[in-house]
Amino acid sequence: xxxxxxxxxxxxxxxxxxxxxxxxxxxxxxxxxxxxxxxxxxxxxxxxxxxxxxxxxxxxxxxxxxxxxxxxxxxxxxxxxxxxxxxxxxxxxxxxxxxxxxxxxxxxxxxxxxxxxxxxxx
Amino acid sequence: xxxxxxxxxxxxxxxxxxxxxxxxxxxxxxxxxxxxxxxxxxxxxxxxxxxxxxxxxxxxxxxxxxxxxxxxxxxxxxxxxxxxxxxxxxxxxxxxxxxxxxxxxxxxxxxxxxxxxxxxxxxxxxxxxxxxxxxxxxxxxxxxxxxxxxxxxxxxxxxxxxxxxxxxxxxxxxxxxxxxxxxxxxxxxxxxxxxxxxxxxxxxxxxxxxxxxxxxxxxxxxxxxxxxxxxxxxxxxxxxxxxxxxxxxxxxxxxxxxxxxxxxxxxxxxxxxxxxxxxxxxxxxxxxxxxxxxxxxxxxxxxxxxxxxxxxxxxxxxxxxxxxxxxxxxxxxxxxxxxxxxxxxxxxxxxxxxxxxxxxxxxxxxxxxxxxxxxxxxxxxxxxxxxxxxxxxxxxxxxxxxxxx
Numbered sequence: 001x002x003x004x005x006x007x008x009x010x011x012x013x014x015x016x017x018x019x020x021x022x023x024x025x026x027x028x029x030x031x032x033x034x035x036x037x038x039x040x041x042x043x044x045x046x047x048x049x050x051x052x053x054x055x056x057x058x059x060x061x062x063x064x065x066x067x068x069x070x071x072x073x074x075x076x077x078x079x080x081x082x083x084x085x086x087x088x089x090x091x092x093x094x095x096x097x098x099x100x101x102x103x104x105x106x107x108x109x110x111x112x113x114x115x116x117x118x119x120x121x122x
Numbered sequence: 123x124x125x126x127x128x129x130x131x132x133x134x135x136x137x138x139x140x141x142x143x144x145x146x147x148x149x150x151x152x153x154x155x156x157x158x159x160x161x162x163x164x165x166x167x168x169x170x171x172x173x174x175x176x177x178x179x180x181x182x183x184x185x186x187x188x189x190x191x192x193x194x195x196x197x198x199x200x201x202x203x204x205x206x207x208x209x210x211x212x213x214x215x216x217x218x219x220x221x222x223x224x225x226x227x228x229x230x231x232x233x234x235x236x237x238x239x240x241x242x243x244x245x246x247x248x249x250x251x252x253x254x255x256x257x258x259x260x261x262x263x264x265x266x267x268x269x270x271x272x273x274x275x276x277x278x279x280x281x282x283x284x285x286x287x288x289x290x291x292x293x294x295x296x297x298x299x300x301x302x303x304x305x306x307x308x309x310x311x312x313x314x315x316x317x318x319x320x321x322x323x324x325x326x327x328x329x330x331x332x333x334x335x336x337x338x339x340x341x342x343x344x345x346x347x348x349x350x351x352x353x354x355x356x357x358x359x360x361x362x363x364x365x366x367x368x369x370x371x372x373x374x375x376x377x378x379x380x381x382x383x384x385x386x387x388x389x390x391x392x393x394x395x396x397x398x399x400x401x402x403x404x405x406x407x408x409x410x411x412x413x414x415x416x417x418x419x420x421x422x423x424x425x426x427x428x429x430x431x432x433x434x435x436x437x438x439x440x441x442x443x444x445x446x447x448x449x450x451x452x453x454x455x456x457x458x459x460x461x462x463x464x465x466x467x468x469x470x471x472x473x474x475x476x477x478x479x480x481x482x483x484x485x486x487x488x489x490x491x492x493x494x495x496x497x498x499x500x501x502x503x504x505x506x507x508x509x510x511x512x513x514x515x516x517x518x519x520x521x522x523x524x525x526x527x
Contacts, residue, residue, distance in 0.1 A: 042146070046486070046487050046489065046490065047146050047147070047150060047487075047489070048146060049143075049145070049146055053216065053218065054215060054216055054218060056214075056215075056216065082213075082216040084143065084216075084217060084218045084219065085143075085217075085485075086217070086483065086484060086485070087213045087216045087217055087483065089216075
């Protein structure tokens with residue numbers, strides 16, 4: 001089964017990312033909240049390097065029980081990576097596009113082999 | 123360097139380079155074979171505020187120049203001559219090139235930085251010739267001092283002609299007109315109309331002057347005689363009372379960039395300017411495309427009932443609109459069915475011109491046109507370059523100018 005070496009796990013810090021290359025494709029690998037996620041580094045919008053953008057937590061409205069708006073805050077548990085070209089946001093744990101959950105980046109399994117991390121590409 | 127690192131946003135950036143940022147665009151250019159035909163971008167930008175020290179050398183009024191220089195000093199607090207708008211174009215740091223642009227290196231020596239950076243993204247995406255416009259000065263039409271609009275835009279035009287357009291054949295521009303002063307507007311056309319690289323003139327649409335005022339007729343007549351297009355460039359203005367109803371930048375941007383062009387287009391047609399200046403070429407920039415069929419339907423429908431209020435017209439409002447030129451960006455791409463119909467009703471194959479708006483946050487790549495499934499290869503090439511070459515009478519040889527990596 002084709003696979004690509006990503007990084008020594010001990011060198012891949014929480015909150016960090018790597019971009020690996022395979023057969024003309026780029027794959028973004030994220031280390032987030034103890035797990036690893038890998039997606040094609042190709043924005044569904046205009047093809048930007050979406051995995052190379054900033055990571056920001058989802059913005060949420062805060063409503064009172066009577067439906068009045070109290071303000072905004074950042075989600076405590078949902079984080080997005082943002083395509084640096086135009087701002088398309090993707091859920092770091094699912095690869096879903098935040099603006100339309102029917103759209104999802106191509107994802108890849110990530111496996112640990114001893115001290116090393118690999119992405120399964122085929 | 124940490125990019126505004128905080129609890130909710132983390133990214134370390136070692137360097138910033140436009141060629142690297144746009145590497146995927148270069149791949150698109152290679153895969154689609156852009157080397158086979160010319161691509162002209164009719165609406166792109168630079169940040170003239172970053173070259174203001176050079177521009178102020180061209181400002182004749184010594185008192186205004188002293189005010190501007192004083193305001194440019196560090197710790198000058200609220201002293202500044204160029205008005206700015208409240209807004210969040212960088213999406214709170216999500217569009218990283220806004221914050222990182224200042225870190226990009228350009229070659230030392232005689233190369234003008236704006237030119238070097240512009241050619242870098244043009245090469246990356248496959249654009250051969252770009253029509254270059256300023257950025258903060260898009261709001262100069264709502265500057266409270268008309269004399270500042272005139273002085274700053276004249277200094278900018280002189281700087282652009284001498285330092286950029288005269289030096290770089292791949293860059294052209296439609297020069298800023300100080301539309302709040304009709305006489306100065308006319309004089310600008312006379313002064314700059316024949317300068318190298320000046321392919322037309324620009325009215326920044328965000329302002330409160332009716333385009334049908336009699337004082338502008340001599341300018342339109344002159345432009346018609348010269349064969350130079352006039353373009354209206356959209357923008358927003360959150361201090362406008364109407365847009366002040368909107369509480370988020372997405373709303374102000376989505377509506378503001380169309381609002382002023384809708385007003386100017388309505389006045390232009392209903393007052394019969396296409397009949398008075400039938401050979402004057404009129405362009406509309408950075409309003410996208412969805413507003414055009416709306417205006418066509420809305421005004422055709424009302425004109426049939428209220429014909430007496432537009433006595434100068436000999437055709438339907440939409441017929442006059444189909445004689446106009448429209449820049450594509452920001453092209454609404456979420457419904458290809460609606461987009462296809464929009465292309466049909468505006469005669470896109472001859473009237474639509476590709477524009478990127480790069481480096482602004484909502485830029486469009488050439489692939490937004492080239493990948494449309496309902497266009498023929500001929501139509502794609504017309505929209506991406508052929509229409510602009512004919513409209514601006516550009517001299518383009520067989521050799522591809524863009525050096526895509």
